[in-house]
Amino acid sequence: MKIIIDCMGGDNAPLAPVQGALAAAKDGAAEIVLCGRKDDILSAAGGALPENASLLEASEVVEIADDPATAFRVKKDSSLTVGLTALKTGAADAFVSAGSTGALLAGATLVTKRIKGIRRAAMGPVLPSATGKFILCDCGANAMCTSEYLLQFAYLGSFYMQRIQGIENPRVGLLNIGAESEKGDDLRRETHALLTAAHEAGRLNFVGNVEGTDAFAGKCDVLVADGFSGNVMLKSIEGTAKMLMGKLKGVFYGSTKGKIAGALVRSDLSGMKKLLDPSEVGGTPFLGISKCVIKAHGASDARAFHNAIRRAQEFVESGFIAQVEENIAWMRVENNP
Amino acid sequence: MTPEQIFSRLQEMIVEQFTVAPETITYETTFEEDLGADSVDLVDLVMGLEEEFEIGEVQEDELAELKTVGDVVNFLASKLG
Numbered sequence: 160m161k162i163i164i165d166c167m168g169g170d171n172a173p174l175a176p177v178q179g180a181l182a183a184a185k186d187g188a189a190e191i192v193l194c195g196r197k198d199d200i201l202s203a204a205g206g207a208l209p210e211n212a213s214l215l216e217a218s219e220v221v222e223i224a225d226d227p228a229t230a231f232r233v234k235k236d237s238s239l240t241v242g243l244t245a246l247k248t249g250a251a252d253a254f255v256s257a258g259s260t261g262a263l264l265a266g267a268t269l270v271t272k273r274i275k276g277i278r279r280a281a282m283g284p285v286l287p288s289a290t291g292k293f294i295l296c297d298c299g300a301n302a303m304c305t306s307e308y309l310l311q312f313a314y315l316g317s318f319y320m321q322r323i324q325g326i327e328n329p330r331v332g333l334l335n336i337g338a339e340s341e342k343g344d345d346l347r348r349e350t351h352a353l354l355t356a357a358h359e360a361g362r363l364n365f366v367g368n369v370e371g372t373d374a375f376a377g378k379c380d381v382l383v384a385d386g387f388s389g390n391v392m393l394k395s396i397e398g399t400a401k402m403l404m405g406k407l408k409g410v411f412y413g414s415t416k417g418k419i420a421g422a423l424v425r426s427d428l429s430g431m432k433k434l435l436d437p438s439e440v441g442g443t444p445f446l447g448i449s450k451c452v453i454k455a456h457g458a459s460d461a462r463a464f465h466n467a468i469r470r471a472q473e474f475v476e477s478g479f480i481a482q483v484e485e486n487i488a489w490m491r492v493e494n495n496p
Numbered sequence: 497m498t499p500e501q502i503f504s505r506l507q508e509m510i511v512e513q514f515t516v517a518p519e520t521i522t523y524e525t526t527f528e529e530d531l532g533a534d535s536v537d538l539v540d541l542v543m544g545l546e547e548e549f550e551i552g553e554v555q556e557d558e559l560a561e562l563k564t565v566g567d568v569v570n571f572l573a574s575k576l577g
Contacts, residue, residue: 228535229556265536269543303532 160188161251162471166195166203167220167238168258170458176257177203179464184212189472192251194242195220217241227261231270239263243270246450253451253471255442257459264300267445267452274480276487279304280447281312281386282454283319284393287434290377294320296446299390306349307492309333309383313354313363314490315446315483316381322477324380332369332379334388342368346385354383356495362486400435441466444474447483451475502549502572506565509544513537523566538562551575 164180166173177193177200184191193200193208194215201207201214208214219237221230231240239258243266246254254271256263264280273280283296296316301308313331320329333350335343340351351368358365366379371392374382384392407428411421421428433439441463442455451474455467488494507521514531527533533541542554542562549572562568 226535226556228539229559232539232553233556265539268536269540303534305532 160253160472160475161190161192162253162255162468163192163194163215163242163245163251164464164468165238165242165254165256165258166193166200167217168256168263169455170257171460172257173199173203175459175461176255176464178461179459180468181209181212182461182465183468184209187211189468191468192242192245194245195238215241215245221258221262223259225259225262227259228265230259230262231266239266240270243267243452246452247271252475253453255453255455255464255467255471257442257455257457257464257467260299260454260457263452263454264445267448267450271448271450271452273447274449274483274487276490277315277447277483278311279308280445281308281315282443283312283316283446284443285324285440286375286393286396288375288377291380292324293374293377293380293382294324295374295382295384295389295393297384297386297389298393299386300445301386302390303387304346304385306346306353307490309346309350309385310353310357310492310495311447311490313357313365313381313383314486316383317363318479318482318486319444319446320380322479322482323473326380328364329380330364330366330378331381331383332366332374334374334382334384334392335368335370338368338370338373340367350383353492353495357489360489360495362489404432404435438463439466440470441468442470444470446479449480451480497549497573497576499569499573502576503565503569505548506545506568506572509541509548510565513541513544521565523564523569525565526563527565528563545572549576 164176166176180191191212192215195217197216217236217238219234221237221239242254245251247270279301281297282300283294284298285292285294294316296312317329320326335347354365357363369379411417437456442453445452453467453471507518510521511518
């Protein structure tokens with residue numbers, strides 16, 4: 160397997176992506192292609208690359224200020240465009256980048272293309288719940304959605320949890336402001352009807368509307384949302400987690416009694432921190448793109464990149480894309496009367 | 497190629513990309529409001545037009561002017577004329 164790393168994308172580029180890629184090369188599970196400016200990459204790598212790593216030169220860098228929809232066209236020799244083009248032509252199996260989300264999504268959609276029949280690619284981070292994990296799909300790639308997009312996100316999330324997280328019959332919930340079927344706006348009610356039809360046909364395990372709190376209680380394995388609501392939910396969780404960890408730190412470092420207690424539960428706390436640490440996951444694939452494109456967090460360090468490359472390996476090996484292609488007919492509104 | 501022929505081919509491309517009925521597409525149809533297109537959809541369509549009509553690369557400032565189907569027909573007619 161060959162994985163391309165965008166060495167110019169992210170807050171800590173090129174050092175973090177190059178170091179993360181070299182750590183992955185050391186694992187030996189994949190051939191690593193470092194894409195970007197040759198001098199910058201070699202300098203970050205300490206002068207030379209190992210045998211299973213190679214260079215793919217690109218002289219330009221897509222910046223956050225560039226127009227996301229057209230950046231890949233304007234900067235043809237950017238690491239993003241060169242890397243995605245190599246992916247499209249079959250020169251590699253996956254592309255990992257911590258660059259601008261919008262530019263990466265537009266590039267992935269328009270260079271490597273969506274799976275035929277998929278209306279919009281979605282982003283689906285896997286979040287911890289009281290009983291396990293759930294995928295939030297979409298978490299921000301599509302602010303404006305139709306019920307057909309949401310139906311497709313349900314399938315994408317469901318296949319992802321089956322193939323990558325090993326959940327046999329994932330329970331699909333629709334993010335809403337109440338559990339009853341008539342709750343929410345027109346989009347939610349239309350989507351509820353489509354998901355119910357898919358459930359009755361035995362194609363999805365739809366468990367109904369789910370409120371944000373219930374998702375964290377473990378009521379579903381896939382939480383379907385439009386990108387706007389999903390992003391508000393995701394950012395609220397991140398903020399709450401950060402605030403609570405800060406408060407906990409205050410409790411454990413605020414007094415001698417707290418410090419003693421902190422020392423006793425130190426390893427448990429580090430496990431909890433790990434649970435909420437985005438570097439542990441590393442990256443999330445764009446679901447619905449015809450090739451494996453992984454978006455790593457903009458602030459990724461070398462460890463996060465290493466983990467993002469692992470996510471790419473898992474995704475390529477999972478057979479997810481083939482499963483979506485085989486089931487695309489069921490993801491159309493007209494086939495869910 | 498006449499404007500009518502351009503419109504007819506463009507109509508086919510829009511129907512395929514946006515999954516809409518052909519009769520709903522007129523010269524006045526707007527991409528953003530009527531078809532729900534976002535900036536990525538527009539770039540996608542324009543890339544298809546570049547290939548289909550062999551007009552070379554459409555520049556960013558030209559892209560910004562294409563608001564309706566009629567705008568695209570006129571733009572293509574001027575490029576092909």
